[in-house]
Structures are given as structure tokens and as C-alpha cells.
Amino acid sequence: MNPELPGARAARGALPRRRAIASVGAVLAVSGVGALAYGRGDAASAGRDYDVREFGATGDGTTDDTAGLQQAIDAARATGGIVFFPPGTYLTRRLILYSRVHLRGSGGDATVLRLAPGANTAILESDRFEQETKSRSNAGSTMFSIRDLTLDGNRAKDNPVGFGLRLYGYGYELADLTVFNCGADGVVSDWGTAADLPAPSHQMEARITGLRTHDNGGHGINFTGPHDSMFLNCISFQNAGTGFHLAGNSYGTLMVNCHAWGIRQDVSFELAASGIGCVNCYADLAGGVGVRISRNDCRWLAGYVQGANHAGPGTEIGIQFVAGAKPEEPASATIDTQIRNCATAAIDFGADRGMSSIRATLSQPGLPGVAGTGRGWIGEPASNSQVAVTHGLSHPSKNLVVRPAFDLRAQETPDAPGEGSVRMFAREVNGATQLCVRFPDGTVRVLAGEG
Incomplete structure (x- = not known):
């Protein structure tokens, strides 16, 4: 017999897994997604890949895997690299993330990081999160990513204040990530104000794609920076707070x-x-508010707001303007949307400070036998906002069109129109403005006039 040393057996046992990871990276690279999904590094590359199983993590759902998972992340910290999570449920306490470290699961339904009972922390948290959020610096973690896994806050197991993910940083990516069942917010992201970024940098924006967050005790997504970031194809539902809460330094997102x-x-x-812009987004509510605006220059374009037509004061409002941090806010909003079945009102103009452009088509049937429901709007728009709210052609008395986007300016009598048409114009006679119409035969009739 030729007995092997324990270290040799360990090295030999680790080799097939390392080769397997390399094979996965090669296959994905051939398919054209290796750079985005998973790729293997080597000693000559800028980073390497690290399988958490090689650091003692079990993924059996009962063993506390915190130490092994953190060791894998720490190993990738020096040069940057990919930390790979094979299928399994990894019970863990708080894990610290660093710049240039990329976490890769095996799919949201295959890789789960579950907060250990009684931990009451974030599952994943960027380095120096508490210090950076207090100092409001332009530092923080950068150029990291998290993909293809699920974060389970395990709130029923003594985690009433746990989080899924807490980040202070910029230039990061989240993709195909599910965060649910947290005692507090599902995802928290913050960063400081605009400033020169330390090198190396590829700008400050975070890029978030395919994020699902639900059944959390706070906000689904509590995003206060970095500014100018991008959300694509994300879902946030059944949270105790707000689905998408964008505030602080998230301006321009x-x-x-x-x-x-x-x-x-x-x-x-x-x-x-x-400056928040929402394009082709869908607010689907069963009580509460669909879209609440409190700052300037926000946009809700090609949007849809669907209520469940619940009764009760203040129960359902489609679009709501509320007072902002400054006396002149909110102003300069741009709204183009459909609104359906919001029992209290489709639009609450209460705090509109003006210069807004609001265009909405409504279907507000009201509740049978319940007075005051199904209203198009409550409050009044500011005097210099442009509003066109249409409650369907069969309800002209419920339509609101104020300060439309055209004027008939006073002018000399125009040329006659073509056959089968008329031309409307305004003119001044003895200092008074008249609204007139001219027919094809040249006849002019006064429809209305001053005085």
C-alpha cells in the first residue's frame, strides 16, 4: 500500500471540482454569456473563482455555514474574482462584501442564503456599511455583483429586524436576485452625493435587473443611492412598507x-x-397609493395604475402629490398614464406646486351605493400646470381639461378654409378680444367676445 498524506488527498479531491467549474465557465463563454454569468480565472488572470464548498460550506440548510462562506469571499478579496455557490441552502449570519468580488449562485430556485435564527442582521452587507452611511463619503464598495441566487430573511425564526441586502457603494450590478421574508427592508442601497470618484471607476450608477423582492417587513426596495441608477424588469410585492422606495441621493434614477x-x-x-423616471411601469394596488410624488421633475410615462376599488376614506389613490422637502416641491412632474378602479380618487392634486404636465385616461366606476367613490380627482392642480384628465367619452361631465397646450392668439382675419371645414381664430376689435370662426365662403361669425 502507498498511503497518501491528508493534504495530498485534499488537493486531489479538490481538483475535479475546480475542473468542473472551469468547464462551466468554458461552456458559458462559448454561448456568449460567460463574461456576464460565470467565468473561471487562473493564476495569470486578474481574478480567480472560488467554490464555497472548498472552504467548508455544506449548503445542507441546517449547518451554520457563515465561516466557510466568509472565507471564500475573503479569499477573493485580494485580487477580485468569482465566488461560486453550488445548489443548496446555506444557513448564515452576516456576510461582508468587498469591491471586485462577484457572487454567483446556481439559480434563484437552486441557491438560497438563509439568515440563521436569531441573527437579526443583513444576510449580505457591503464593507464598512455603518461607517460609510454615517460619513456620507464618496467611497464605498464598487465593481461587485450578485447574481442567480435567493436571500431568505427567515423572519419567523427570531429575525424581526433582519435585512436581505445592505449596500453602501456604487457601480455594482444585481441580476436575477430574489429577496424575501426579511423582518425589515429586503434591499437597502445608499451612496453619497456626486463627487470625483476614486480610480479605478466606471461611473457611479448601479444596474439592477430582474430583482424580485416580496413579503418583507419593511420596504421591498429602499433605494437612496447611487444616483442615476437603472432598474429593469423588477418586481416588488406584498411588502409591509413601499414596493419601490426611491429617496435621498437616488435622484436621476x-x-x-x-x-x-x-x-x-x-x-x-x-x-x-x-428626476426619477418611470417608463412602462405598473402600480397594482389593493388599498393605499399607486404612485406618490414629493420631489421635482419626476416622470411616470406610459404607465398603468390598477386599483381593486376598495371602499373607505383614503383607501385607494392612483397618483398622489404630497409636500416635499422644500416649499416649492413637488413641481414639474410629467404624467402620462391610465388609471383604473381607485375608489377614493384617480389623482390627488393636493400638493402640486405647478409647472406639471398631467395626462390621464380613467375608468373609475365607483362602488355601488357608496357615495363619494369613483372620483376622478381630489384637490386642484396648480394654476400653471397643464392637465388633461379624460374619464371616458360617455362621461364628459367628469373630464377635467385645464390650460390646454394651445392658444388662439389675436390676429388679422385669416384666409378662408377649404371646403367642408372651418377655421377658428381670435381677433381684436376696439381693444376687445373676440373668438371667431370663418367658413369656406368667407363669412366670419363671432362665437364669444370680451365685454
């Missing part, structure tokens, strides 16, 4: 094809930072 819904969500989309 753009959301596309995002959906928020749920009877336990007070607000679907909270636009509490200036």
Missing part, C-alpha cells in the same frame, strides 16, 4: 418595466427624489 403590487403594500412607487 430610471425605472423601466417594473411592477409593484399587493394588499399589504401601502405605496407601490414612492418617488421621493428629484
Whole structure:
């Protein structure tokens, strides 16, 4: 017999797994997604790959895997690299993330990081999170990513204040990530104000794609930076707070094809930072507010707001303007949307500070036998906002069109129109303005005049 040393057996046992990882990276590279999904490094590359099983993590759902998982992340910290999580449920306490470290699961339904009972921390948290959020610096973690896994806050197991993910940083990516069942917020992201970024940097924006967050005790997504970030195809539902809460330094962030819904969500989309843009987004509510705006220059374009037509004061409002941090806020909003079945009102103009452009088509049938439901709007728009709210052609008395986007300016009598048409114009006669119409034969009739 030729006995092997324990270290040799360990090295030999680790080799097939390392080769397997390399094979996965090669296959993905051939398919054209290796750079985005998973790829293997080597000693000559800028980073390497690290399988958490090689550091003692079991993924059996009962063993505390914190030490092994953190060792794998720490090993990738020096040069940067990919930390790979094979299928399994990894019970863990708080794990610290670093710049240039990329976490890769085997798919949201295959890799689960579950908060250990009684931990009451974040499952994943960027390095120096507490210190950086207090100092409001332009530092923080950068150029890291998390993909293809699930974060389970395990709130029923003595985790009433746990989080899924807490980040202070910029230039990071989240993709195909599910965060649920947290005692507090599902995802928290923050960063400081605009400044020169330390090198190396590829700009500050975070890029978040395919994020699903639900059944959390706070906000689904509590995003206060970095600014100018991008959300694509994200869903946030059945959270106790807001689905998408954008505030603080998240100004200029753009959301596309995002959906928020749920009877336990007070607000679907909270636009509490200036310049937030939402395109083709869907607020689906069963009580509460669909879109709440409190800052300047926010946009809700090609949107849809769907209520469940619940009765009760203040129960359902489609679009709501509320007072902002400054006396002149919110102003300069741009709204183009459909609103359906919001029992209290489709639009609450209460705090509109003006210069807004609001265009909405409504279907507000009201509740049978319940007075005051099914209203198109409550409050009044500011005097310099442009509003066109249409409650269907069969309800002209419920339509609101104020300060339309055209004027008939006073002028000399225009040329006659073509056959089968008329031409409307305004003119001044003895200092008074008249609204007139001219027919094809040259006849002019006064429809209305001053005085």
C-alpha cells in the first residue's frame, strides 16, 4: 500500500471540482454569456473563482455555514474574482462584501442564503456599511455583483429586524436576485452625493435587473443611492412598507418595466427624489397609493395604475402629490398614464406646486351605493400646470381639461378654409378680444367676445 498524506488527498479531491467549474465557465463563454454569468480565472488572470464548498460550506440548510462562506469571499478579496455557490441552502449570519468580488449562485430556485435564527442582521452587507452611511463619503464598495441566487430573511425564526441586502457603494450590478421574508427592508442601497470618484471607476450608477423582492417587513426596495441608477424588469410585492422606495441621493434614477403590487403594500412607487423616471411601469394596488410624488421633475410615462376599488376614506389613490422637502416641491412632474378602479380618487392634486404636465385616461366606476367613490380627482392642480384628465367619452361631465397646450392668439382675419371645414381664430376689435370662426365662403361669425 502507498498511503497518501491528508493534504495530498485534499488537493486531489479538490481538483475535479475546480475542473468542473472551469468547464462551466468554458461552456458559458462559448454561448456568449460567460463574461456576464460565470467565468473561471487562473493564476495569470486578474481574478480567480472560488467554490464555497472548498472552504467548508455544506449548503445542507441546517449547518451554520457563515465561516466557510466568509472565507471564500475573503479569499477573493485580494485580487477580485468569482465566488461560486453550488445548489443548496446555506444557513448564515452576516456576510461582508468587498469591491471586485462577484457572487454567483446556481439559480434563484437552486441557491438560497438563509439568515440563521436569531441573527437579526443583513444576510449580505457591503464593507464598512455603518461607517460609510454615517460619513456620507464618496467611497464605498464598487465593481461587485450578485447574481442567480435567493436571500431568505427567515423572519419567523427570531429575525424581526433582519435585512436581505445592505449596500453602501456604487457601480455594482444585481441580476436575477430574489429577496424575501426579511423582518425589515429586503434591499437597502445608499451612496453619497456626486463627487470625483476614486480610480479605478466606471461611473457611479448601479444596474439592477430582474430583482424580485416580496413579503418583507419593511420596504421591498429602499433605494437612496447611487444616483442615476437603472432598474429593469423588477418586481416588488406584498411588502409591509413601499414596493419601490426611491429617496435621498437616488435622484436621476430610471425605472423601466417594473411592477409593484399587493394588499399589504401601502405605496407601490414612492418617488421621493428629484428626476426619477418611470417608463412602462405598473402600480397594482389593493388599498393605499399607486404612485406618490414629493420631489421635482419626476416622470411616470406610459404607465398603468390598477386599483381593486376598495371602499373607505383614503383607501385607494392612483397618483398622489404630497409636500416635499422644500416649499416649492413637488413641481414639474410629467404624467402620462391610465388609471383604473381607485375608489377614493384617480389623482390627488393636493400638493402640486405647478409647472406639471398631467395626462390621464380613467375608468373609475365607483362602488355601488357608496357615495363619494369613483372620483376622478381630489384637490386642484396648480394654476400653471397643464392637465388633461379624460374619464371616458360617455362621461364628459367628469373630464377635467385645464390650460390646454394651445392658444388662439389675436390676429388679422385669416384666409378662408377649404371646403367642408372651418377655421377658428381670435381677433381684436376696439381693444376687445373676440373668438371667431370663418367658413369656406368667407363669412366670419363671432362665437364669444370680451365685454
